[in-house]
Structure formats: structure tokens, C-alpha cells
Amino acid sequence: MNFSSFIFLLLFLPITIIGYFLLNKKNHNEIAKLFLFVMSLWFYAYSDYHFLIILILSILLNFGLSVWIRKINVRKLQKCLLALGIILNLASLLYFKYTNFFEASLNQYLGTSFVLKQIILPLGISFFTFQQIAFLIDAYRDHDIIYSFLDYALFVSFFPKITQGPIALHHEIIPQFHDPKRKLFSYESASKGLLSLSLGFAKKLILADNLGSIADWGYQNISVLGTTNALIVILAYTLQIYFDFSGYCDIASGICLMLNIDLPINFNSPYKSISIDDFWKRWHITLTRFFRNYLYFPMGGSKKGTLRTYFNIFFIFFVSGLWHGAAFTFIVWGIIHGIGMCLSKLTKNIMKPVPVILRWLGTFIFVNIAWIFFRSATLSDAIQMIRQLCSLNFAPLSADMVVIGLPSEFEFLQQLIYL
Helix, strand or coil: CCCCCHHHHHHHHHHHHHHHHHHHHCCCHHHHHHHHHHHHHHHHHCCCHHHHHHHHHHHHHHHHHHHHHHHCCCHHHHHHHHHHHHHHHHHHHHHHHHHHHHHHHHHHHHCCCCCCCCCCCCCCHHHHHHHHHHHHHHHHHCCCCCCCHHHHHHHHHCCCCCCCCCCCCHHHHHHHHHCHHHHCCCHHHHHHHHHHHHHHHHHHHHHHHHHHHHHHHHHHCHHHCHHHHHHHHHHHHHHHHHHHHHHHHHHHHHHHHHCCCCCCCCCCCHHHCCCHHHHCCCCCHHHHHHHHHHHHCCCCCCCCCHHHHHHHHHHHHHHHHHHHCCCHHHHHHHHHHHHHHHHHHHCHHHHCCCCHHHHHHHHHHHHHHHHHHHHCCCHHHHHHHHHHHCCCCCCCCCHHHHHHHCCCHHHHHHHHHHC
16 A cells, blocks of 8 residues: 555545544553554555465564574574574565576576566565564563564554564564553644655655656666766766655654654665765664664674674675665675775774865765666666766756656646645
């Protein structure tokens, strides 16, 4: 179900908010959570009920493993169960997200024509898989983490965050469902939520979608761009991906605030960053936190020598690139940021005397170049875009690009209606 669809805005969301608070007001707290869980399942199953089966099986598996880990007192067996849970979660993610990628890659490099049935990626599997891996690791580390099945199932399936995040942790969400103050409707929280919702739709529908039209046109016509148009296309995508993703997070946060629930912040003005290190403290904050707490630190972090530290950093970003998408372009994007992060750490003291404006400019240029690989359909497209940028062919602005980037009167009115 799309957040901007009429069925969501005019039917699903009002029913959910009214039903949740009415049940809580009558002290039917468990029924209120059950109601919210059922509504979340409806939201998730709306596009394809097959996805719902996968989600429910994933919830049952991970909750069962967490209970098993807690009840067994033998540490080695607990570690084996944790490893089993992580392997099963990652195997599911790898199957649905990367099988077609591996098949295409093998066919390309081996000259074969092996064909598998096209596998449809379940909505939000990257997000709810990571959330559940984090939960299993926390359950292994701390046996005092005890939730009911309903609490856990609601946390995983909670509709505002399930499809595109943020990657919230169990201790950030579940206790809020038990807080007496949050069970009551709050006009202050609802007004903040409405503001965040409106801001998110403005970012998404007015800014991101129109900038996306420019980026789409540019990446479909790379060979005719020249320096000027290539620069505009690259900047358009840089802004599009920020307004699209942060806009979604604003919408999700706004919906949660209407339910008197707080989500963790996921973006903090990332394009103001003055280093790559700074950028990743501001961009997709919850993903960075996940990799830091559940991969970087367990690998040894910075406590096993300089070379191991930089290897750990590089590996984290390699995995991050792979997590973002099943294509070599995403992997290269991750490698670029891995190298950038290592250099950022390595030159931290050297860069301190450099004026802030120059550090900001260097970071912004670096991020823009990396986005070229993220957006391109193939590595050759990315290289071709960089060649166009560096061609010094300062051709006038493309009329087609300008027309495509401006919405028609009807489209603009439609976008305003959503606000």
C-alpha cells in the first residue's frame, strides 16, 4: 500500500488511528496492539499476499529462536542457535534479493543461458531482516530481553517503517506501546505528525519526483549530454535520492507521531557534511548504526591494529553496497565510500587546518561522483556519464530535459492535493 494513495490516506490511516486510540481509551491495551498488528498485516499484504506469508514465517522463526536462546543455559548451544538464526535470515535475503543477480552474472561470464524463475523481492525484506538479526544478537547478549509474541510481531511488522525503514531497534519501539501516556491521543503529537507528513509529501511528490524525471531522462540519454547537462543530471539525482528517502522517513515519522510513537532520526542534513566520516553520521543513520553495532564492533572495530581497522571499515561499506542493491554498480558505490571513509579517517588531522568550505565542497563532490554509480544501470553507463562530465563540452541546456523536469499544470495541482 502506497502512503500517497487515496485508500491509505482516506481509509486505512483514519481507521487505524481512531481504532487504536479508542481501544486504548477503553483499557483494551492488548486488543489495541492486536488491532495495530492486524492493520499492519493488511498494509503489507495489500500489494501481494504472498509477501505476507514470508513476513509471518520470518517473525515466527526469529521469535522462536530468541525464546530458545533465552531458555538454554549452555553458552555454546546459544551461540549455535544465534549463528543458525543469522544464517537463515541472510539465506532468505540472499535468495530473494540476489538469486537473479547471480544467475545473470554467471550467464554473462560463463556464456551460459541458465534460466531460473523470476523471483519477486518481498517488500521491506532488507529492513525487517536486519531488524530481526539485531534482535537475535541482543537476545543472545542480554537474556533479560523478554517480549510477548504480540509485542515482537507488532514491532517487526509496524506498517510505517516496514517497507523502507528506518531500521528501528526493539528497545526503541516496543516500550512505547506500554507507556500509558502514549496510549492516549495527543493533539500536540498529532499536529507535529501532520507537519512531518506534509513536509515528507512535499519532498517526495514535488521535489523528488520532478528531480527524478530529470535524472531518468539524463541516464537514458547519456551519450548526448555534454558537461553542462551531465552536471545538472548528476546534481538532480543527488537531490532526488535525498528528498525521496528523507521524505519517506518524514512521512513514516509523521504517521508514527499521529499514533503517539517516536521513530529514530534517519537523516540529519547529510549534504552539509565536511568529510565522508561526517556524511555517514548524517545519512541513513540507522543503517550506519546497525553496521557499527552488529558487524564492525564484533569484527574487532578499531581494537585490533590499524590495518585490521581499515579492513573492517572497508568491508562494512562493501556489504553496505551489496545490501543496497543486487548489481555491480551498488558494490562499486560501496567500495568508493569504503575507500573514502578510510581516507577520511587517515587524513582527519591533516584536514583540520583546511577551511570548512573547501572540506564541504570536496565531500559534496565525492558524494556526487559516488551517486553516479549508485544510479547507473551498468558500470559502463557510470563511466560514460563521468566522461560526459569531463568532456568540457559546454552545450546549452537540453530543452527536453527542461520540459521533462517541469510538471504540467494538472500534475502540479495533483501534487498539491496530496499536501
